[in-house]
Amino acid sequence: MANPKYAEAERPIPQPTEAGQLSDGTKIMVRAPRQRACGLKDEKGKLCAGHLKRWYFFGEEIKRLYGENAEIYRCENCKSIYLPNPDETPRSGTLAY
Numbered sequence: 391m392a393n394p395k396y397a398e399a400e401r402p403i404p405q406p407t408e409a410g411q412l413s414d415g416t417k418i419m420v421r422a423p424r425q426r427a428c429g430l431k432d433e434k435g436k437l438c439a440g441h442l443k444r445w446y447f448f449g450e451e452i453k454r455l456y457g458e459n460a461e462i463y464r465c466e467n468c469k470s471i472y473l474p475n476p477d478e479t480p481r482s483g484t485l486a487y
């Protein structure tokens with residue numbers, strides 16, 4: 391008898407999309423929905439898996455790109471910048487286009 395229990399694992403995991411780079415080479419990523427851990431891989435293909443934390447101390451370059459009150463996350467491990475996923479409801483409520 392086939393066991394359908396494992397079929398669920400075949401679903402693709404949402405991946406973050408690359409949104410560019412800062413002038414110092416820091417990667418800017420857009421979070422996949424509900425993503426909480428960094429999905430970047432190092433040169434050896436090892437998953438970073440660092441925790442994505444809300445980051446408030448970003449510099450002028452990010453302010454220029456995304457505004458002073460931007461919702462920015464940063465990987466604890468590799469320091470890559472993560473932007474919130476546009477499909478998720480922002481928590482700040484200060485979205486102004």
Ligand SMILES: [Zn+2]
Nearest residue numbers: 428438465468
């Ligand atoms: Zn990372």
